[in-house]
Amino acid sequence: MERLRFANEREESANRFLQENAVEVNYVNDINGVLSIEGSVRDRGRIFSPSLSVDRDERIIEAQCNCNWYQQNKLYQGPCEHILALRMQQARQNLEFRI
Numbered sequence: 420m421e422r423l424r425f426a427n428e429r430e431e432s433a434n435r436f437l438q439e440n441a442v443e444v445n446y447v448n449d450i451n452g453v454l455s456i457e458g459s460v461r462d463r464g465r466i467f468s469p470s471l472s473v474d475r476d477e478r479i480i481e482a483q484c485n486c487n488w489y490q491q492n493k494l495y496q497g498p499c500e501h502i503l504a505l506r507m508q509q510a511r512q513n514l515e516f517r518i
């Protein structure tokens with residue numbers, strides 16, 4: 420339950436970043452179905468630099484961020500809100516390109 424609640428809070432923050440246009444995708448590369456994404460997120464006047472790699476099944480293979488939350492928890496409780504926001508922004512742009 421605890422984990423679920425925290426995951427939801429981070430998803431909520433990630434959604435807010437997207438609404439505020441605070442997320443930028445700077446780099447996307449697809450190698451053999453592994454998608455690597457790098458970008459930046461503006462969070463209360465600070466800029467964070469998340470990056471992640473996902474496989475064909477949308478599973479996160481690895482991810483990093485320079486925020487405090489990530490430094491403390493790594494991925495043990497799931498990705499931080501910046502990593503989530505970057506992934507969501509990339510998926511959103513990808514969809515737009517396809518249309």
Ligand SMILES: [Zn+2]
Binds near residue numbers: 467469484486489
């Ligand atoms: Zn972060």
